[in-house]
Amino acid sequence: MMGLPAATQGLFPVPQLEYQNLAPVLIVLVAALLGVLVEAFLPRTARFRAQLVVTFGGLLIALAALFFAGNTDGVIAEGAIAWDGPARFLQGLILVLSFVAFLLFTDRKIDPGRDAFAPRVSAVPGSAEEQSLTEKLVQQTEVYPLALFSVSGMLLFPAANDLLMMFVALEVLSLPLYLLAGMARRRRLLSQEAALKYFLLGAYSSAFFLFGSAMIYGYANSLRFSEIAAATSSQSASEGLLLVGIGLISVGLLFKIGAAPFHEWTPDVYQGAPTVITAFMAATTKVAAFGALVRIFYVAFGPVREQWLPLISVISALTMLVGVIFALTQREMKRMLAYSSIAHAGFLLTGVVALSQKGVGAILFYLVAYGFATIGAFGIVTLVRDGAGEASDLSAWAGLGKRSPGVAALFSLFLLSMAGIPLTAGFPAKFAVFSAASASGASWLVIVGVIASAIAGFFYVRVIVLMFFTDPQDDTTTVAIPSLATAVSLAVCAGVTIVLGVLPQIGLEVADRASLFIR
Amino acid sequence: MNPMNYIYLSAALFSIGAFGVLFRRNAIVVFMCVELMLNAANLAFVTFARINGTLDGQVVAFFVMVVAAAEVVIGLAIIMSIFATRRSASIDEANLLRS
Numbered sequence: 001m002m003g004l005p006a007a008t009q010g011l012f013p014v015p016q017l018e019y020q021n022l023a024p025v026l027i028v029l030v031a032a033l034l035g036v037l038v039e040a041f042l043p044r045t046a047r048f049r050a051q052l053v054v055t056f057g058g059l060l061i062a063l064a065a066l067f068f069a070g071n072t073d074g075v076i077a078e079g080a081i082a083w084d085g086p087a088r089f090l091q092g093l094i095l096v097l098s099f100v101a102f103l104l105f106t107d108r109k110i111d112p113g114r115d116a117f118a119p120r121v122s123a124v125p126g127s128a129e130e131q132s133l134t135e136k137l138v139q140q141t142e143v144y145p146l147a148l149f150s151v152s153g154m155l156l157f158p159a160a161n162d163l164l165m166m167f168v169a170l171e172v173l174s175l176p177l178y179l180l181a182g183m184a185r186r187r188r189l190l191s192q193e194a195a196l197k198y199f200l201l202g203a204y205s206s207a208f209f210l211f212g213s214a215m216i217y218g219y220a221n222s223l224r225f226s227e228i229a230a231a232t233s234s235q236s237a238s239e240g241l242l243l244v245g246i247g248l249i250s251v252g253l254l255f256k257i258g259a260a261p262f263h264e265w266t267p268d269v270y271q272g273a274p275t276v277i278t279a280f281m282a283a284t285t286k287v288a289a290f291g292a293l294v295r296i297f298y299v300a301f302g303p304v305r306e307q308w309l310p311l312i313s314v315i316s317a318l319t320m321l322v323g324v325i326f327a328l329t330q331r332e333m334k335r336m337l338a339y340s341s342i343a344h345a346g347f348l349l350t351g352v353v354a355l356s357q358k359g360v361g362a363i364l365f366y367l368v369a370y371g372f373a374t375i376g377a378f379g380i381v382t383l384v385r386d387g388a389g390e391a392s393d394l395s396a397w398a399g400l401g402k403r404s405p406g407v408a409a410l411f412s413l414f415l416l417s418m419a420g421i422p423l424t425a426g427f428p429a430k431f432a433v434f435s436a437a438s439a440s441g442a443s444w445l446v447i448v449g450v451i452a453s454a455i456a457g458f459f460y461v462r463v464i465v466l467m468f469f470t471d472p473q474d475d476t477t478t479v480a481i482p483s484l485a486t487a488v489s490l491a492v493c494a495g496v497t498i499v500l501g502v503l504p505q506i507g508l509e510v511a512d513r514a515s516l517f518i519r
Numbered sequence: 520m521n522p523m524n525y526i527y528l529s530a531a532l533f534s535i536g537a538f539g540v541l542f543r544r545n546a547i548v549v550f551m552c553v554e555l556m557l558n559a560a561n562l563a564f565v566t567f568a569r570i571n572g573t574l575d576g577q578v579v580a581f582f583v584m585v586v587a588a589a590e591v592v593i594g595l596a597i598i599m600s601i602f603a604t605r606r607s608a609s610i611d612e613a614n615l616l617r618s
Contacts, residue, residue: 124603164579171586175593182597192604193613195597200549200610203590204540207556210583211533214563214576218526221571223579268616 018076021083023065024091028152031058035145044138051144052106058148059099062155066092073518079224080165082295085514087159089364090291094158094284097371098151101280103489104379105143110480111389113137116274116382117183118191125188143180147280150176154284158291161299162223163213163249166292170209170256173288174202177281181273186389194272201255201265209252215245216300225300226519232303246301246308253296256289259315259349260322263342267326270338275390278334279378282341283371286348294352294363299517305355313353313445320346320452328459333381333392336459337374340418343456344370347433350445354436361515362432365507369417369425369500376493377414379486383407386476397463399472404479408467410494417497419460420453425497428504525566533559546598546608557587 019026031054038050066088073084081087108115119133119140153172160166182195217223219241220231232242255262270278301308323343330336348370351363384391384400384407391397401408417424420431430453438446482490500507532555539552561580568576602608 122600122603164575164582168582168586171589175589178593178597182600189604190615192597192601193615196546196601196610196613197616199594199597200540200546200553203550203553203594204537204556207533207536207553207560210557210560211563213579214529214560214567217564217576217579218567218570221567221573223575272616 015078017078018083021069021076022081023069024062024095025152025155027062027065028058028095028148028155031055031062032145032148032152034058035148039142039145047141048139051141055102055144055148056099059095059102059151063092063095063099066095073516075161075226075518080162081156081159082161082225082299082518083159084518085516086291086295086360086364089511089514090158090287090367091155093364093368093371094151094154094287097283097287097375098147098154098280100372100489100492101276101283101375102144102147103485104276104279104375104382105147107276107382107483107486108139109483110382110385110486111185114185115139116185116276117143118185118188121179121183125192143183143277146176146180150174150180150281151284154288157288158295160292160295161225163216163225164223166296167206167210167213170206170252170292173285174206174256177277177285178202180277180281181269183277184272184274187272190272191274192272194269197265198269198273205252205255205262208248208255212245212248212250212252215241215248219245225296228300229303229519232301242304243307246304249296250308250312253289253293254315257286257293257345257348258342259345260319260342261315263319263322263345266342267330267335267338270341271332271334271392275334275378275382279375282337282378283374286341286345287367287371290348290352290363290367294360295517297352298355298360299519302355309353309355312349313442316346316349316353317445317448318346319343319349320449322346324452324455324459328455331394333394333397333463334378336394336463337377337381340456340460341370341374343452344418346452347430347449350437350442350449351433353442353445354433354440356436356440357515358439358512359433359436360517361508361512362429362436364511364514365500365504366429366433368507368511369429369497372493372496373414373417373424373426376490376497377411377418379490379493380407380411380414382486383480383482385478385480391477394463394466395473396477398466398470400466400477400479401468403472403477407479410490412464412467413494413497415460415463417501419457421457423498423501425500425504425507427501428508429500432508522566522570526563529559529562529566532556532562544609544611546601546610549610550594550598554587554591557583557590 034054076083119138123130153169156169178199181198182192184191220228258266323339327339351359417426420426434446536552536555564576564579
């Protein structure tokens with residue numbers, strides 16, 4: 001405290017920060033800032049390579065830091081961040097999933113010489129400026145620092161132990177994603193529209209979250225989860241504030257995970273955003289948001305479970321049914337996958353309803369299975385193309401199995417995993433959340449879940465039948481040869497899906513050991 | 520004056536903002552309504568800090584201001600790029616994404 005008058009020393013105690021445990025978040029943040037400096041000071045030709053080094057180097061160092069950060073549970077950073085099993089598990093998962101998704105960003109072989117992002121996002125679509133940029137093969141590399149900023153927010157989100165930290169992490173996670181959604185090279189009007197919708201609805205929902213936090217603060221006189229839980233068991237006055245607070249906070253978080261009836265943005269944004277960005281955010285945002293949702297409901301609102309459990313159960317059932325029924329009616333591949341991800345949010349919510357340690361472990365395992373299958377599936381979508389870019393209409397996928405059996409088989413693997421077929425990671429995942437829910441007495445929800453899974457199986461298998469047993473309608477569809485990075489990314493996704501399907505006990509054990517929240 | 524009145528005021532402001540988002544058609548106005556909701560939350564935080572006698576609520580208000588400023592930067596950039604393309608900031612005309 002040098003430089004401060006002696007009198008203020010007692011008033012402002014120096015906060016104690018556990019840098020060792022905060023290192024993964026800080027490293028990703030530093031990498032993002034380095035990325036901004038690269039954009040500012042390096043010549044355009046050198047930026048791409050430099051960004052790759054900074055981005056992937058940063059993620060690897062962050063993973064190493066997480067590995068060496070130690071696993072003694074505790075509350076760190078003056079109580080703002082929890083350092084426990086779920087936080088560590090989800091931080092590791094988010095880092096790995098981001099790494100795999102970022103590999104897709106780097107592909108410049110599918111669309112020869114270009115990547116998936118607009119050369120200059122501010123250029124008006126179809127203008128002379130844009131044309132000249134495209135002819136000169138100008139590439140922007142701003143996506144990498146933006147995506148890293150988003151990752152740093154995602155790392156904080158499931159570890160946040162008070163409402164303020166959670167709100168800030170939510171915004172740090174979301175703001176770069178709004179921009180990334182609007183950066184597609186092709187179909188730019190759709191992409192800009194997706195960014196606008198995502199931004200307006202995202203900001204709307206985080207305002208609900210914030211006002212809910214204010215109500216909870218008024219009720220508990222604290223933002224810390226443990227103290228909110230203590231307040232709920234000790235006082236009964238102004239119960240209204242607590243209920244309004246829980247309701248508004250739920251709206252904010254359920255929006256982020258894409259649960260019905262707050263799912264409307266999901267198909268639009270997943271369709272409009274560049275497919276590689278969709279792969280990234282569909283997987284990692286859901287992981288981070290579920291971590292935060294489970295923590296706040298288990299730790300802060302656990303003692304008043306009878307107030308919110310019925311509502312979340314109904315939302316879980318509704319989300320599963322809305323997801324699978326709307327997915328049935330889609331003619332567009334990315335929209336179908338978006339509704340399938342909504343259905344997965346419903347399946348994951350059954351694990352939340354279980355409200356047991358077993359349920360948390362099941363959710364963690366499910367997120368691994370879901371994350372890799374999702375990145376893999378959207379990665380395949382980037383490969384199948386026609387003259388105008390990605391061939392997203394389902395009819396273009398007819399007969400794909402005859403033309404390129406490898407790609408079709410890989411896509412089938414990811415779809416089967418999402419459908420929850422044995423020998424893929426989706427089966428033990430679904431089994432784990434359902435058995436946790438039924439052990440906690442939510443049998444009706446499990447029945448709804450099984451029915452939803454059956455309907456879901458139908459539309460996943462329909463795509464597989466379309467690929468392997470239908471004759472191609474036209475010859476405009478081609479399958480691009482991916483770059484090495486994309487191939488590695490798809491191989492990792494397929495590998496995890498198969499290994500966790502054949503030997504689920506490895507993953508289930510790790511997830512189970514990591515399933516205890518610190519209170 | 521009873522400080523709870525400020526909570527009622529903040530609830531009213533929040534509701535005006537929430538309904539404004541649902542019923543207004545101009546993206547800029549919708550965005551202003553979201554900002555109104557954030558500031559309503561700020562008022563609630565500061566009032567509860569006064570009622571409860573803790574400083575946490577006042578600290579939150581500062582964080583929210585910073586976050587709101589960051590949100591303005593991002594939001595106006597997105598709305599500007601849409602406006603440059605379509606010469607319109609109406610959210611009804613942004614309707615290409617349909618099932």
